[in-house]
Amino acid sequence: MKFIDSKHKEFWNNKYKEMEQMGKTDVYYKAIVYTLGICETTRDNFSKIFNLRTGEINIDSINGAYQTSTSEKVTRMAFSLWNRCNYDSEKDIENEKVSDKYNVSEIFCCSYAPYFYEGIKIRYPEYTREKNFERESR
Secondary structure (H helix, E strand, C coil): CCCCCHHHHHHHHHHHHHHHHHCCCCHHHHHHHHHHCCCHHHHHCHHHHEECCCCEECHHHHHCCCCCHHHHHHHHHHHHHHHCCCCCCHHHHHCCCCCHHHCHHHHCCCCCHHHHHHHHHHHCHHHHCCCCHHHHCC
């Protein structure tokens, strides 16, 4: 697993211990915790964004005053990995207004892209394993 810096790794290690104690170490939990740990803003506001104990995202947190344009991308990526969310508020859900800010072209245009891919590998390990096509073609 790649970490962007030591704070990301420390955040992961601490949250993983919590996850283990709660018996919540499946790929969903691992992916959302890893992804929200990528940037300082989402780490600092983790409990406003995701409730580890109940396993609930706070969709309205995307509009939190603390969010930056980049931390919004991190939050959207995490939400997408958690439950394929593509809404920016509870009101948007009620009105069935899908946000185009969940598109790959919107989320991945930042320096966190390599770490987003790492989150994808955590969430979808069965589809992201590298294959040795040379050996398979023999």
